[in-house]
Amino acid sequence: MQSRHFVLGAAVLFAQLFPFSIQAADQQSAPFTIGEPARSVDINSAPLTLEQAISMTLSASPQLRSAAQSVAIAEGARVQAGVRPNPELSLLREGMSSRTNRTDTYQLSQPIELGGKRSARIKLADQDQALARGDVNVTASELRADVTAAYLEALTAQEHVALARESLSLAGKATNAAGRRVAAGKISPLEQTRSSVAEAGARLELSQAVADAALARRRLSAFWGSIQAEERSLVTPEINLAAIPALRDLQSRLDASPQMQRARMQIAREEAGVNLAKADRVPDVTLTLGKKKDFQTTVSQTVVGLAIPLPLFNRNQGNLFSALRRVDKAKTDAEIEYLNATQALADAHQRASVAQEQIESMRKDILPGAQSAFDAAVTGFELGKFGFIDVLDAQRTLFQSRAQYLSALSARYRSFAELERYIAVDINAGNYSTDRNAK
Structure with missing residues (x-):
């Protein structure tokens, strides 16, 4: 895969610099820039930017919609947590043979919660609501990073298609030029064979590049629920390549990331569960008020009762123990989340730094050197001093450098997408923010 990308990487530049002997040496094409649409894309339609792709994902993603529905579920649970126990109406009848030997007792019983159970349930439900909202924030953050990575993957695939088309066009021109020179007796027929093989390989590369681009576009459009591959052209996001926030600054803002906020919400939720388990240890009482009528004596009596469970065996000790251990687990999970996020930030920052060094080195040394060697090979070939194999070698070096x-x-770009998973980074100014609405 890497060698294929090396071959495609500089085809556009090669086509501009070396139109081969069938074109004038001073004829130049428009400069190559990353983000040009592939020819298979309708360039008349408005291009799809990264910001638009993120906006479409956040507004239509099934994953985010599912997370938002969990918030509505938690709201219903919050309403239910605040309701009080229903009273109970009962009828007791003694004696069924005749009316004169019958006694009826009508009772209304009302359970009364003690120990702050209702307030503990409400607090737990509130924490469940906050946790559901935290899941929405985490999901949005993950989607933002994932769609950015998918967009850049599709963008790279789009560029490979464009480069493969230019490479195929160039290979065809080279084959025609070699055929004319063979007919003129200036080069060996072996040179024409080599150029024909190169053209066949370029055609295969184009076919593979088109297939890869279709897959990448389909993966991209799936983020906003579409089953059709995105057909609009993609453009390179504007990123200030000189702006890399310091790793220490990024890690210092990690506590405000959606992932860490959600981890703290989970701890608060489990602590609320402990309070509810403690409240459940206090027995509830049931107050009974009723009337008893004896039909034989025609005497009616008022009935008052109070029922109190005796906590001899069940003191909710098992649930309390489990609730305490869930708090410990939530704290441990928060530590794991922080370590994983710290490592992810460090990895992304390292990749960004390495890529930045490569970009600067290529701009200053490698690309100018490869272009200079290629220009020399082209001039020598036109003057008959170099063979076609020398031009191919220079072309391969230039292609590798561009790739x-x-x-x-x-x-x-991908490293910034990973940073965006945890911290909103201003990639144009080198600043960072944890406020997702600040962009």
């Missing part, structure tokens, strides 16, 4: 440059840019 590496494109790969470094893609790695730089």
Whole structure:
């Protein structure tokens, strides 16, 4: 895969610099820029930007909609947590043979919760609501990073298609030029064979690039619930390549990330569960008020009762123990989340730094050197001093350099996408923010 990308990486530049002997040496094409639409895409339609892709995902993603529905479920549970126990109406009848030997007792019983159970339930339900909202924030953060990575993958695939088309066009021109020179007796027929093989390989590369681009576009459109591949052209997001926030600054803001906020909400939720388990240890009482009528004596009596469970065996000790251990687990999970997020930030920052070094090195040394060697090979071939194999070698070196440059840019974009998973990074100014609405 990497060698294929190396071959495709500089085809556009090669086509611009070396139109081969069938074109004038001073004829130039428009400069290549990352983000140009592939020819298979309808360039008349408005392009799809990264910001638009993120907005479409956040507004239509089934994953985010599912997380939002969990909030509505938690709201219903919050309403239910605040209701009080229903009273109970009962009828007791003694003696069924005749009316004169019958006694009827009408009772109204009302359970009374003690120990703060209702307030504990409400607090637990409130924490469940907050936890559901935290899940929404985490899901949105994850989707933002995932759709960014998918967009950049589709963008890279789009560029490979464009490069493969230019490579195929260039290979065809090279084959025609080699055929004319063979007919003129200036080069060996072996050179024409080599150029024909190169053209066949370029055609296969184009077919594979088109298939890869279709898969990448389909994965991208799936984020907003579409089953059709995205057909609009993609454009490179504007990123200030000189702006890399310091790792220490990023890690200092990690506590405000959606993931850590959600972890703290989980701890608060489990602590509310402990309070509810403690409240459940206090027995509830049932107050009974009624009337008893004896039909034989025609005497009616008022009935008053109070029922209190005796906590001899069940003191909710098992549930309390489990609730305390869930708090410990939530705290441990929060530590794991922090460690994982810290490591992820460090990895993304390292990849961004390495990619930045590669980009700067390629801009200063590698790309100019490869272009200079290629220009020399082209001039020598036109003057008959070099063979076609020398031009192919220079072309391969230039292609590899351009492909590496494109790969470094893609790695730089992806590293910022990973940073966005935890911290909202201003990639144009080098600043960072935990406020997702600040963008």
